[in-house]
Amino acid sequence: MSETSNKSRRAFLRGAAAAGAGTVAAAATARAQAAPDPLITEVQPWASGLGEGVDATPYGLPIRFESDVIRRNVPWLTADPISSINFTPIHALDGTITPQGCAFERHHSGAIELAKQDFRLMINGLVDQPLVFSYEDLERFPRINRVFFCECAANTGMEWAGAQLNGAQFTHGMIHNMEYSGVPLRTLLEEAGVKTEGKWVYVEGADASSNGRSIPLEKALDDVLVAFKANGEALRMEHGYPVRLVVPGWEGNMWVKWLRRIEVVEGPVESREETSKYTDTLADGVSRKWTWVMDAKSIVTSPSPQAPITHGPGPLVITGLAWSGRGAVSKVDVSKDGGKTWETARLANPGEPMALTRFYLDTTWDGSEMLLQSRAMDETGYVQPTKAMLREVRGENSVYHNNCIQTWWVKETGEAENVEVS
């Protein structure tokens, strides 16, 4: 280290000490404690006895005190729990990586058990050589690691007509963000040799729904992954074990789980999932189709209805998540007054393309009401719109792609409620 940097480091420390002293003098001192805390003064059982040995849990789950940090569903939303969805407890998580065990699930015919030895991936259609791969074959292709968010197109869909569900988990929990290990789809398509007439791929799963979707070849050759690991371990059953498709930035329905077939075709198949569902009806009754990209979006995860402020006025960390299907998040602003004024939040890490970004606003709460909002901006210059702006273009009959600015009304008690504001 050079002499200059040493000097500047000392100068910084001096400055920090002075600033720290000033803060203490100006602000209220730490809480007073009337009597000694027995958790400190008395020897606790865990400080005297023994804990669990290794191997007590060969594969661990979170400690029991975290038993409320779980996926939850909204029973009235769907006809049954098999073709249904649940929600990631985003209000209780931090950082950006979603643990698989609490990452939202969406199945169309239930989560199936498919063993690696029963797995077959077929590439057929407009290719030089139709091929069948085993799981072991996939592991022999050069592979890469990438972090991407997967958001269901219906995330926030229940909020189109008005504020409906009280909790970030329910309004925005159809999202997860994992590090995938897998083979670029391009590699597999090149192995089979795409004929020049091939312009799309049709991808389907091994479950009864098959959940077939058509993807333009351009995207398939760009960044789509055939993934078999997430966050370092095998995909969980509910996330498509042993192999799923990862379609960065595009709606979750296209991320086919239990992948079994990729067909190179001339035109889109126009399957059930891309005509009767995952299309967006506008006010005049005309519907948009092929709305694949997930628009830039953000949400304050805490404080929020399931994560109220419990500590009273003083230092407060406002935090949340931001993402964009078009690239990296470049900026997140937070408003405490329902959108009159905005402060720029601190990004925990620079935004990464098509991955979740964590933001923080380290602030002081004076104990008064807040109308908390967050607003994401991405590297293309897209700014997350208000619900009114969306309704103006799209009407109120959409189900999917609601990326509006969300408002939490934080009351003087610290409790928060999902509201809509003018």
Added chain:
Amino acid sequence: MSKYRKILIVGTALAATLATPAMAEKLGLGRAALPEEIAAWNLDVSPDGTGLPEGSGSVEYGETVFSENCASCHGEFAEGVGNWPKLAGGEDTLARRDPVKTVGSYWPYLSTVWDYVHRSMPFGAAQTLSTDDVYAMTAYILYSNYLVDSDFVLSKDNFLDVEMPNADGFIIDDREETEAHFWTEPCMENCKDEVEITMHASVLDVTPGTTEDDAPAEADTVAEADQAAAEEAPRTAGVAEPDPELVAEGEKVFRKCQACHQVGEGAKNRVGPQLNSVLGRTAGSIDDFRYSNPMSAAGEDGLAWTDETLAQYLADPRKYIKGTRMSFAGLRSQDEIDAVIAYLATFAE
């Protein structure tokens, strides 16, 4: 050494490390797909009819197969039961508030109907229908939407002649044009004069869960209390002590039944009848449930559900009671059957 060069070197190394592996040539992995294998999986049907097999089916026959296989969820007239999809009706509703999206009112291509029914329906017994059955069901769904007459026969040959009312109702994603104003400079100050709350989620009060669910501080205590209560709860009198492992296994198997059946406290009839005290119950005997005629008749003839009869029924429902509305294909393994019966036996009243 120049600082910049160092950065450059590091940068280059980083780029090389992060790059997608270069594929110089094919690796020769995998194996050739056989024609029979492609035929077995390559089932998708495109709007131009590519993929449609030879075959045909009438509205008349379609009504029968629809009633047997689909009506328990979609209704006898394809009008939908409960939250299950409506397949008919909804014409001229797309521009209204809460449009009703059915095959007739919304679906742009008939190929999608054929493809989806053939590949994924009935729910719980996908890929069990014959090609002709699928033509017939598709014909019946068209008839329920008043798109064909009652004597219509759908076949590969006339498939493309059917006109779908909403065929021209779709445009390709135009967000980059119609929402171009979302690419803007964000306002930071004095963005609006007034802010008022216009709607509260608490008014609708449709959020699931209770305060206990969401109170982390008490969660473990509550869970423990529940567990203690469950352990103290008396076992059903007169029934042999169930094997807890088998019951737990049965609870898992029952997930296959949950789409249509409820069991336990407060269980109600849904698509299928509620299953409390099903063991010992006369078949087709829940008053307010609409059974198929064959099921009611079986009960009148004295069929009661015991370990044995239920096991036979669950192994192949439509063989055991021909004409049952239960579209479930049956449980494959005896272990699953034993487990689910053991589980159901714990819900005696």
